[in-house]
Amino acid sequence: MQALGPLILSWRSVLAPGIVALTAVVTMLVGSGLSEDESESVGWIALTGLVAAAIASLAASGDHIVTFGGSLIIDDYTAFFYLLIPVCSAVVVLFSFDYVAALGLPATEYYALLLFATTGMMLMAGAGDLIVMFLGLETMSISAYVMAAMAQRDPKSSEAGLKYFLLGAFSTGFLLYGIALLYGATGSIKLEAVAQMVRKHSIALSPFVLLGLGLILVGFGFKVAAAPFHVWTPDAYEGAPTSVTALMAVGIKLGAFAGFIRVLLIYLAPLHAQWSGVLWALAALSMTVGNLAALAQENIKRMLAYSAIAHAGYILVGMTAGRSEVGPALLYYLLGYAFANLGAFAVLVAVEQAQQSGTKLDDLSGLARNHPMLAAAMALFMLSLMGMPPLAGFVGKFYIFSVALESRYVWLVIIATLNSVVSAYYYARVIVAMYMREGAERQAQTRQPTLLFALAVAALATVIIGLLPHPYISASSAAYASAEQVLRPATAALQTK
Amino acid sequence: MPLGIFAFFATLAVISALGVILQRSPVHSLLALIVTLLCVAALMIGLDALAVGLLQAIVYVGAIVVLFLFVIWLLNLERDPEESGRLGIKLLAAVGAAALVGELTAFLTRTHMSQQTVNSDYGSMAQLAGLIFGNYLIAFEVTSLLLLVAVVGVVAVARRWPSPRLANRPPTLSAKPQT
Amino acid sequence: MTPINYYLGLGALLFAIGTVGVLIRRNLIVVFMSIELMLNAVNLTFIALGRAMGSADGQVIVFFVMIVAGVEAAVGLGIILAAFRNRLTVNADEFNLLRW
Known part of the structure; x- marks a missing residue:
């Protein structure tokens, strides 16, 4: 056995994901003892666990420490996502309560899988080696496949789950092959060891590393829904139950980007010259394909799917720049993106239930008169996704584009700006439909305190993060800086030479 | 593993892998998959990974393949209907295959990698x-x-x-x- | 002794065959078998690379990948079963409620 230094077993690195995983088990145990009508109350257990995990994320903050033989990393970057991911899942739980009952989904399994998926996302953010990252990715993806297919009697749902599963499993093969090649080139799957080896020029350009890097980009490209690996996204988003779509659009993206940013921008930073070109193309393609296709959509879930592809493109613009200044911008952007999307899906869930309708654009016509609060909230989220000042979406986009511009990616920023302009059209269409079109008079009103609370959280977050960005930007900077600490000793050593 | 034995298992693995993707009947594909999996298990044992090679045979052939077989019978699938030939997909597949074969040659032209001597408890x-x-x-x-x-x-x-x-x-x- | 490169080449070839299978076949179960084939090719690659370095890490990784493959098989076949129940087909072309 090789000596990899002492095996640090730290409770701090496993506390938050451990709480979520244990809550999942408790949920299953309690749920199995309840009758079907009562079982919907296990959502409260899930909610409690997620809040506890969000609080426990404090334990993971602090200086960069590698624990469990390199498997998990404790630093502010980990803590940032350990906090953000359970909060997002908790919001999803809040607007799931009545929706799960209305669709007749099996509640116990629903909440257990949601918690397992959350654990997987958190592990991706905290992983210090590629195999834990891979297992975290699988945990979150497999839970999501099942959740997408859960509304069994709706043929669209099982079709969505099927397509999501097949393409997800396909992409897993590529990611794993990439990990294998990187392992072959560097002799380790511990990210730190990989980074040290990659810094040596002779290894950095071996075909193993380049092929491995390419395959890993393909694998992550699938997971973050970047074009041209996005074909599954619209179908999976449209067919899945709306609350699951919210989890896919927010939680899965957060987990995947948390891992992607850490691997690429921090540990594989020496290969920037090799991967930036590929990311440039992925970013440009994702933005263009996402925004142009979104223009033609009549179903809002499908439109939000293409919008998610476009937003993945904006984030990739930042990643292409690859400088350490861009890290905080990416984290801040993810923050704004997460809450605006959560809010938009919460409104859709509310509309579906209140009007017993689908999620077509027509179903939203006249919403301003029937449900003025919902319409106002939806307008807010659309404006934030559009990038309208002073909301979170604007600040994030501006931040990313300005760093990319400083890094002299002028053309990419021009493409991104043009795309932002195009995107205004389809987001505005939603607002126009709600405020300026007459809809059928709808009588049904549902008052759900949990759903309204979820909406309020998302709306407040979208406004506050945009209006008072400084605390959030400094938190993002601190998080990214502590993840970068791993590079410092080596850079210092290079300078002294 | 001597080169001759490797060649035997490798050839068999490739032929049966082609069998998996080219045969019309799902059950025949599955039988071909079993042969591939067993060949890969044999090659793993040849690489001194005795425990993992045996696990491969037990877990894949014993559990996963049985699961496939069970589902095929449950769904009562016989032969596939005529495969609809979509040119775009086939073209894409051809390009992908060409790229992967390119990757393959990149491996083979690389400097010779030899096996290191390992302890008897390896694997x-x-x-x-x-x-x-x-x-x-x-x-x-x-x-x-x-x-x-x-x-x-x-x-x-x-x-x-x-x-x-x-x-x-x-x-x-x-x-x-x-x- | 067979050079490790031959094993890597075989792994790449099996992976390529699996990929082509996923792309050209329309029967979902055969598509899924091709995915298993890809994972198996990766397993062989891990073992070969681990052997080349004389480290057992590759084997441990394969151990985990096998578990993932098993889990994927169970869940995947479950989803295929659910989809079949709704549509009575396993032909990918007929899953067209959502535009593919």
């Missing part, structure tokens, strides 16, 4: 267990979560709708209940 259960419960402890624990996900997930997705409470609900919220 033994004891050595693997030392690693699994040492450096890979977290990964091992996560796999237990994965197995739980599988149990819950399969129950959630493959179970028939049990309750009469749901039977008279419309399949989606937008579909009107039948009166």
